[in-house]
Amino acid sequence: MSEIILIQAEYILTWDDGYKIISDGEILIEDSLITYTGPRLKRSPESINRVLNTSDSLVMPGFINTHTHAAMTLFRSYADDMSLMDWLQKKIWPVEAKLQREDIYWGTMLAILEMLKGGTTCFADMYFFMDEVARACGESGIRASISQGLIGIENAKGLDGLKESSRLVENWHKKDDGRITVMLGPHAPYTCPPAYLQKVASKAAELGIPIHIHLSETRSEVEECRAAYGKTPIELMDEIGLLEQNVLAAHCVHLTGREIEIISEKKVAVAHNPGSNLKLGSGVAPLAELLKKGALVSLGTDGASSNNNLDMVEEMRLAALLQKGVSEDPTVVTAEDALTMATLNGAKSLFLDEEIGTLRKGSKADLIMFNLKKPHFYPLHNLISHLVYSAASSDVELVMVNGKFLMEKGKLLTIDEERILFEAQNRALRLVKDM
């Protein structure tokens, strides 16, 4: 027997070559799938297992966070206002070296807790002990695309990492009702030389999975790449054939005009991380230029140690405001652009847009509900402007992933919030002790 749920809302955000808003609409969900989104219909109540009638509500697709390192929530506010190299070398790398398997599980659980509360229904993660990340996703009910971070400098370690990734694919790809998918995660060109990246590209082709990589985050890594290879990172990736695969490239802050063209032509999915790029002093990515050239850009929070939260509403707002301010042109990166990046473009960037990203018939039911009865949503001149320019992630009160309620009335249903806060706090304090 199917489980059939009907959600009625004051507003529903749908997509038809642009956002449309249905007033007094409803969504019918059968098991994991949306089977109807539209105006309210007469239905026989006995055919429906549960009717959820909401008011002052906006139902929309869940946010998709396309670049993070979930377990790094353990280092939130541990090291701030520092230069990038001091931050990495004196604070982050030494404490990361102490991380145990169970720390990754609880750190990821803390991240999932925060993400679900803020309306994120899917995330792309790159870290290590990824079985633990998969376990946390499996238990919590969130959707995720996971990748083991690969370092190719020490050759043996790099090849071990590739084997590990193959095992990860075997164990977790499309598992947990299809909620978990796997990518290959070569860390960056400065930690993975060209020959190694070519092996990664071959392996991605062989396994039929995408690649998740950091590209051109800082000015200095671009300069080092030029010095070492006579090419910028995107040009180098193009030359060695990596961009023939499906690639999700995080950051892409320092780009030449030619690189923006390559990104657009080769359909590289860019995960834009405005909060982290600002906080670490990495710079301001040429988002407006990327969008103008038709590049596929989505939004990521990066890890909580450099953000310091996992708030997709904040990233939407920041993405739009920052480009307007820096270019001194308020017409670039509209509210609709920002919202598209946080939802549909996120789905495309994780190569999951046949399943998620909009609330159309046939999609997986990954949806969230905003409570609009808040001062900052009044008056209601424009709902999409409100979502991007005045909403707060704390306005999200309901979260469904894959047809299953994970949060109702702000309460998590699948995970134990108290336990997670307790474990994360204790483990984090133990990790930084004596450092």
Place this chain on the structure above:
Amino acid sequence: MSEIILIQAEYILTWDDGYKIISDGEILIEDSLITYTGPRLKRSPESINRVLNTSDSLVMPGFINTHTHAAMTLFRSYADDMSLMDWLQKKIWPVEAKLQREDIYWGTMLAILEMLKGGTTCFADMYFFMDEVARACGESGIRASISQGLIGIENAKGLDGLKESSRLVENWHKKDDGRITVMLGPHAPYTCPPAYLQKVASKAAELGIPIHIHLSETRSEVEECRAAYGKTPIELMDEIGLLEQNVLAAHCVHLTGREIEIISEKKVAVAHNPGSNLKLGSGVAPLAELLKKGALVSLGTDGASSNNNLDMVEEMRLAALLQKGVSEDPTVVTAEDALTMATLNGAKSLFLDEEIGTLRKGSKADLIMFNLKKPHFYPLHNLISHLVYSAASSDVELVMVNGKFLMEKGKLLTIDEERILFEAQNRALRLVKDM
């Protein structure tokens, strides 16, 4: 008989040439004044009217929003992603011309509702029908420094405005238990010629009150000022003697090195509005330079039509992140800098620092409480980093102004939230109808 209240909290944020955090502390409040802040003491319960014992809590000074146009909440999300001149000429000015006295009252009430919920206990407002703003402040219990916007181009109107401001001072300055103060509000150099501004300066000296003005918000107004007077706006203000008065200057986005020096030397209080400056495409103010030169900088949201909310947590975060990113230096504008701008510097900028801005003995009891039992506050490595880089204004659950509780457990105590939302929505829709 005095009303004596004791608030106990897990953490209390105090100031002693820098922020200090008292664990398991308490604050004693007698009528409007703080009489003790420190570790918990043995006290005889019969001497206290009410003891509020809180856990998972941080008590700190309320936020001070030093530049807004409160009633413009009515135009929140009415016009976005437009060029500045289109926005003003086609959308904002025509609808502002229709504003009635009662609209100002309800628009201001909506702003106060939003500000109190987000922990703002004091704001500086510049608009018109300021008696209505004062009435809203009086009724709600919030603290405010109000100024009538003065336009000096049509001479008669300008002089009427000055008379109106004198009347405002007489009726409202230091009224409502001292919660309301008045400034003179010449709009900007491009709407108030030098001769008029000199009259304003004389009037400010005569009345003994400060001046609130917009300065150097956009690149084009600076260019026009140079063309008309052969000087940049700050130089011009200095030359005509305006800066001999206490001046609160909003925006200050486009400044020369010489102007930054003048601002520091003449102790001009700068209200930095990062959200609005980005959203309108005005640019990025040289905040790091201003701080380096010792300038007094506070934070403002500007009106909700160009922000689009009145969220001081967001402005703190944006102020810090933006400067780091644009300068590609993560060490500039620290969390402590941002927090100081939002509290103590706000008090100094409104010339109220003998009364508010810190929780020291003898201060007016303007304080707020954050609920720390939120995923984004875990783990607790650094409370000040948390406040600036991961907090949300919705974490504020308690607000006290002048010793009076205005919000407890997220519920407003002095104003009728339902009525305000209803009136604001209806009035706003009526205003934009047929436009």
